[in-house]
Amino acid sequence: MQLHENHSLAAYNTFGIDVKADFFVKVQHLSELKLILSNPLYLRLPKLFLGGGSNILFCSDFKGLVVHLELKGIEDLGDGLIKVQAGENWHHFVLWSLSKGYFGIENLSLIPGNVGAAPMQNIGAYGVELKDVFEHLEAYHIATGEIHNFDCASCRFGYRESVFKNIHKGAYVILSVTFKLRCNANVDTDYGIISEVLNNRGILTPTPKDVSDAVIFIRESKLPDPKEIGNSGSFFKNPVLSLSDFEPIKKNHADVPFYPSGTGQVKVPAAWLIEKAGWKGKRIGNYGVHEKQALVLVNYGGAKGSDIYKLALDIQSSVENQFGVHLNMEVNIIH
């Protein structure tokens, strides 16, 4: 385990923001994590635990210790129960599960990042969320050094939410996640665009691998690749509105898309609101809003995180002024 000082984080966040961490360390075993967290030199420092860096925006240098979690291993416990260490790449795990005949996460193909961060915001895509296949997780409690188990109920998963993003923020390091995958090959193709792609490919009875391939195709055609243009995927969550808040928007914009979301509520695509407010494709020097995907803020190269954050705030207030809707940020902002 090697500790680096004044270490660039440019390669460790998909926005590609070139900030520095006072201290940076890669951790491959629990023993190393315990060692570094109990070292008196770092006890009082702010700490940040990093996976793939695909849901984070650094607004300045990090004045503390960044721990890059590289714990590896996938363990088949039988009966569809699979225990995966935090540092495994999410998409590799999806492909691994397909190759072993375990199903249920094919709709979550190609989501960037690592398994340890997946419960943080209950990752979701194309009608499936992590909570649908979640069994439990093990997390290291930083204050006591104890390992605690969290089942689905205690994670309090919601739409891009969990206890680790709110009441337990910064208190735990997620070490491993155990999934309950299916052994039968039933697929979920309810999401319109998936069935469209499968139909275009002449696939009438799709396998989970077909669904995964379709999802990969859709994502590659819709979303900018962080290796080419720095970004963190959807910057904002889709707002969930009461019918009374939604009514005036619908009255003024008959074309507004919406989806039922619980009793008396609708979900409105944030991308639609941002586009209507005139932000889609807007470029300010070396950063901006992606030309094809209004929900994605981008770093064209050399942008500062604080500039992208300021852009996000401007978008927030412009949507609020125009529609009376507050957009919550999905990306974790590090000031």
Ligand SMILES: Cc1cc2nc3c(=O)[nH]c(=O)nc-3n(C[C@H](O)[C@H](O)[C@H](O)COP(=O)(O)OP(=O)(O)OC[C@H]3O[C@@H](n4cnc5c(N)ncnc54)[C@H](O)[C@@H]3O)c2cc1C
């Ligand atoms: C192109 C693109 C597309 C995306 N599409 C989707 C999508 O469809 N659906 C979706 O839900 N998300 C999507 N995302 C967001 C992102 O991929 C997920 O949120 C992913 O789970 C983040 O994983 P990560 O390892 O990169 O997390 P990081 O960015 O490294 O970390 C995110 C947060 O979790 C904390 N953290 C990370 N690991 C741990 C751990 N083991 N223990 C405790 N805290 C930890 C970090 O401190 C940080 O606060 C997309 C991102 C990109 C760039």
